[in-house]
Amino acid sequence: MTLPTIKQVRAYVVRGGGADYHDQGDGHWIDDHIATPMAKYPEYRQSRQSFGINVLGTLVVEIEASDGTVGFAVTTGGEPAAYIVEKHLARFLEGRSPTDYEKIWDQMYFGTQYYGRKGLVVNAISGVDLALWDLLGKLRQEPVYHLLGGAVRDELSFYATGARPDLAKGMGFIGGKMPLHHGPAEGEEGLKKNIQELATMRERCGDDFWLMFDCWMALDLNYATRLAHKAKEYGLKWIEEALSPDDYWGYAALKKAAPAGMLVTTGEHEATRWGFRMLMEMECCDIIQPDVGWCGGVTELLKISAMADSRGVMVIPHGSSVYSYHFVITRHNSPFAEFLMMAPKADQVQPMFHPQLLGEPVPENGRLKATALDKPGFGVELNPAVTLHRPYTH
Template identity: 80%
Template sequence: MALSKIRSVRALVGRGGGADYHDQSGGHWIDDHIATPMARYPEYRESRQSFGINVLGTLVVEIEAEDGTTGFAVTTGGVPAAYIVEHHLARFLIGRDPAEFEKIWDQMYFSTQYYGRKGLVINAISGVDLALWDLLGKLRGEPVHALLGGAVRDELQFYATGARPDLAKELGFVGGKMPLHHGPAEGEEGLARNLAGIGEMRSRVGKDFWLMLDCWMSLDVSYATRLATRAWNEFGLKWIEEAISPDDYWGYAELRRNVPRGMLVTTGEHEATRWGFRMLFEMECCDIIQPDIGWCGGLTELLKISALADAHSKLVVPHGSSVYSYHFVCTRHNSPFAEFLMMHPDASAVVPMFHPLLQNEPVPEQGRLRISALDKPGFGVELNPDVALDRPFPN
């Protein structure tokens, strides 16, 4: 059946929460003293916003069909990504059938390859791709998960990322991932504090609750090995996540060889496209990959990444991304559970991840979400009309 062709593409930007979940007001746990690659500099150690983690803001991509149906998606990238969408990528969409997502993705990627391949450009491509899937689902009257072949389970199970895994356990999550607070620049005292924090949290959650550690690219192989070994032996840490630079595939391969048998090494939040993940697989860098669907190339590319992971017997547990991940995870056998980012300021309550930008954003109850909550056409969410958005580059 012929679908209504694409009439226009719009790129909007917003500030304060939304897809740029680091863009929070003061006092939020996500901007606390958390280890980062910039923590080697004391002036950028206490707050991640101090070195500009929130400068880009949210990108909203809207794709409107000739019949007025509009698909949209949100990711990060702000004004620079909006320029790329309006002045480069839009040419590959206007007048096209939304079902041509494979050809459209290919043209967007290879036309930007000379200045893209990762980072901001792939974020922009991801936003366009997700908006295209949202439009396709709305035109066909089907949820995105149905377009992918349908769910393989009746509900999703979640672990929670936030400052309080003990509260996550009380809220019904299967596990809790806590941020690492002290990096190598803080020496042995910092290492001792990290281990004490893990030990304290283990005492609160008990021995059977999954306890994980997010290191946000802040460590070197030696430090990560010492931390992982002691955290496993003393406190039963389930996994160590994104311990070193995402470009150091060789370091990840060494770390995975170094950690105790049974300890999981995970990464991929800041990796992009099938080619980047191929390096992680072929070099045996990790046990679980964690692509962000809004940063890795969108849903079209994530399907390829997931198939490649399956062939290498790796699990795919996407980074955050709310409904965009949920529609994917529920259709994949090698994605057995999902991540939920605790965006409440002190991680004590379950609130929508992309608040206040999205309406009808489903959230887990007691750590679970019925697939029936995802049965609206497209991704099943709408933009909040009360949130101010700006279109900086009308084409």
């Protein structure tokens, strides 16, 4: 089967929610006094937007084939990433077959290695890679998960990330991951407040419901160790991203120091097979949590997952909606998935990438049937009501 070639790559930006899910209005739980590495500065403690977490906005990548079929994807990166896609990455795709995703990925990564390797550049590569998989699925009239080997289970089960695990339990989720609200700069009083919040949620949720803390890179080793041991009494299932993503040595020490039975997880802000190899070879964590829109896309996530599978490490991708669902449903070592509660009060299930995507499936009673993914590509469309801006061309 000869497929059309890639005619054009285009990059757009858009503001307000969607892939840049931190770009929310006032009063949203996701920006309410959450512990961060910047919380040591009082002026940046109340809001993550105050130090610029939402400055980039969403990146939308479109790849058009010679027959007019368009694949697309959304991730973060905004205008700087759009420049990289248009001015640098597009040359590695146009005129090629969409089946050449391995060669394309390799050239995008090594062609940008001198200024990339992680962060913004890999976000851009991820967006292009996801759009390429979407295009390939549409050209073959198959969902991406079929291209990845097919479903290994009939449905996905989810835990919910949000400020109200007690409400998430009532919605059928298997667990609830709470943002940690107080970091080391708030001292013993802040530590007590963190533990009290956990205790309150444990009382509301009962003993059979997972509770986790998302620490968003905010802690030091001593604080993280103390938090983990104090949380043991309340059955904390895992402590997530407690340290800087570059502190592999600290994670290895935390994993050794954590209470028996409590998992240490990280990887949301890690990238590529080489970064995750460090996490696994140094025995930094029990679960890795790559974001498919940030770690290198599906092409790279397959390599990361294979390494993890050989080591008995679970891969539970960070958020990313349909882009991770199509992956998780095909992997034995990804037994459940994360769902970000994007309702401002975390009191209802809303599509994660709203308003940018149409047709985005959401869990019902904490689950999603594999058949909900049975549309070509990733099965979603761009919302025509959302205004896209193309800041660069080539």
